[in-house]
Amino acid sequence: MDLELWSVRPLWLTVLAALWGAAAGLLVPRAAYRIAVDPDEAWRTRCPDGHVLTGAAGGWLGLARCPDCAQYLRDLRTPWSAPGDAGRVPGDAGRVTGGAGRVPGDAPTAYRYGPGTPFVALATAGACAGLALATGARPELAVWLLLAPLGVLLAVVDFRVQRLPDVLTLLLAGLALVLLGVMALVPEHAGKWPTALFGSLVLGGAYFLLFLVNPNGMGFGDVKLALGIGAVLGWYGWGTVVLGTFAGFLFGGLYGLGLVLTRRAGRKTSIPFGPFLIAGAYVGLLIGAYAA
Template identity: 65%
Template sequence: MTGGLEYALIAVAALWGAAAGALLPRAAHRFAVPAGEEWRSACPRGHPLAGWLGPARCRACREKPYGTDAGTASGAGAGAGRSTGAGPAYGTGAAVPVTVTALVCAALAAATGTRPELAVWLLLAPAGVLLATVDFRVQRLPDPLTLPFAATALALLGLTALVPEHAGEWTTALLGALALGAGYFVLFLINPAGMGFGDVKLALGAGAVLGWYGWPTVLLGTLAGFLCGALYGGALVVARKAGRKTSIPFGPFLISGAFVGLLIGAYTA
């Protein structure tokens, strides 16, 4: 791939990632609820939300900003404030998901080049960022995201295997999903307090993505995830923000490890 084409591909991937990341805040707000609770269907002031994708802003709040009545005290949140056009923001802004998704997509494009599986990685990347965001906030990996993530990964990679110039194997992707899912299921049975069943479901999708480039990539991505989680947990203990038995969300590190493994697998394929 020539230098000009490579830079153009990376730029297009980054723009795609930024556009997709801008659609994640509302979904993150709706999914980020503790286990056992219904997905949010309204803004903090109780106005119904239309759709799952888009900025975390409520149009119905536009005429009456937060703080103007007694019913807003419990729902204002740190992200509330005055705004124009689409109403005040709730939850967190779009800067982080836009930036992270753009960087992830750009890195995937740089590693994969023009091979057809790049389209799969770019479609899955925003879902991975959303899953990591939700799990980091409330330690929950929603079934409507984890299971479709795995199924979509396998389906799209199956179609990619029919396209010339791909660099992976669909059979290994399927076996990687089953192997990593089984491994995490064993860990869940051994220590259900430290490994949630949502992690087991997410491991299916991560295993499929990593398995596309072979078993060494599966092993590398798995080890990278546990290393990232261990470093984060250790840092919290050192900073005295957590104890040795404090539960931490593992989904973001599972996804981060899969991202590292995928980058290296794509580079070396």
């Protein structure tokens, strides 16, 4: 009977992890849209058509869609109920303006913005499901599930603007070290917090040296990202750190080679390296968690 329960538990764990990932992934596109700006620009506070973004946590939490733009599009499809209705525009062929003083020529470009929500939610769900399958019911799984949406957000932002904001990279490093420190006090965990700490320092230091040697080949944001990645990989030991780091460079190299071969980039073209560091860390983490 115990063996039967053990075989079923990972399945339920995986389903719950996938549901968590899908729910968290729905919130990633809005945050990515707001943060994915050039270094000298402030974070976005309005949709592409100028409406103020509202929602929980000061407009950070919510779906990447604008209710004002959506209402305007609905109003354009709604016939007037009677002549002389408020918001009517002469020559509007029986449509309303949406009450914001806009005319059909000002129709919003779209009421959804940012990266594709279904794709991001599916990717986050798949990442969390994989972590649950590899880790099982060990307590550190809670840490991986909390950090996974943040990793997806970092990858999306870097792909869009080739930038890794400090508010995300340093948050990842801080959360990883603090939460893993808590998990080290919980029975049945399979990692070591001191190795996570040293992994963060060593990998961050190694990337800093690479940055000093070739600043054009690696951004300082990658150095700060390495602090969090080193902590996560270091939890399962130095072998996992080496594996995850190697996988990140391999993925980045293959992507760059593919761009060159398809003539979409040259040898000196800058590419976002953060997503591949994250992907490599994910692969290393899966193998480390499964082998632990």
